[in-house]
Amino acid sequence: MEKPQRSPRERMVYEAAQAMREDGVGGAALRTVATRAAAPRGSLQHYFPGGKDQLVTEALEWSGEFAAAQVRAYLRDTRRPSPSGMFNDLVRQWAAELEDRQFARGCPVAASVVDTANANPQVRAAAAAALATWQKPLRSGLRTMGVRPARAAALATLMLAALEGSLVLARAERDTHALRVVSRELAPLLDAALP
């Protein structure tokens, strides 16, 4: 995830997402977010009167949109998109990111679910919304390739589940092996859904 040139408010949302990716929602300290965003003191309260929940919720919205945009970029820029190509593009970008940053940053959605699904319905709902945002272009991409609707929905779910899980394995193992295995194993299954 490249650091965008944005307003202080947008920088705070971006840095909140990055902090969640590193240390979970509990570990994402507001002070660190403000410092990294080079935001003036008091601006967190100013921009996010709903406090940390609001910031985390917006960070999840941002993350869902960012992930969806990556999928749309694949669909737009690829001459012959395929189900396995679309999944592998996701896996490849995540593997590169993990290696570039020594496995420091995982998925902010997974982080928020693990830390808040039990006790924070607002953040939990934002995580579900981010996953839905991410799944949308996967599903519509598959449909455009000719996969029938019900199967496209199922395969989009499978892709996200396999990706989220292999990120957990890869960060635990400090090795992108699991991502590569999952991408290779799922490729024939995904492409077999084509008409």
Add this chain to the structure above:
Amino acid sequence: MEKPQRSPRERMVYEAAQAMREDGVGGAALRTVATRAAAPRGSLQHYFPGGKDQLVTEALEWSGEFAAAQVRAYLRDTRRPSPSGMFNDLVRQWAAELEDRQFARGCPVAASVVDTANANPQVRAAAAAALATWQKPLRSGLRTMGVRPARAAALATLMLAALEGSLVLARAERDTHALRVVSRELAPLLDAALP
């Protein structure tokens, strides 16, 4: 995961795992763990001189062994074990647990990775060890069924990744749909590895 009848020390390890499953490692308060384990004051320091890291590490060891025992029970008790049957048994137990507890408790290994992979090498290594413990009976079960070794290792990785990821989706969505989809989609792929 049933509550076992055990020593105070074992109860603390068990309750630490449950607290991590609910609120992540950051949210798992030592005070809560001690209270739930009905452990006398001071016993945390007594049994776990290495503090929270030691408790979390032992909770991950316990979790890996618990998960591996579930797989071994399937292999022992099933007349005709199959790759899809083994995976579906895992998925079924997790789905039942999620529904019984209103999605309050996820996987403690995923929780520890999300919260500590960046900043706590000891806990991160314990998470990797727990995943290895869990994968072992999956891999050896597949080999006993006739799957060749390299493929058995790959499919065990795929199973854990798909399970971990679909738990994230299910808790976000408060719905076991993702677990059912993943189990159904992977079944033919898993069984096609049989000789």
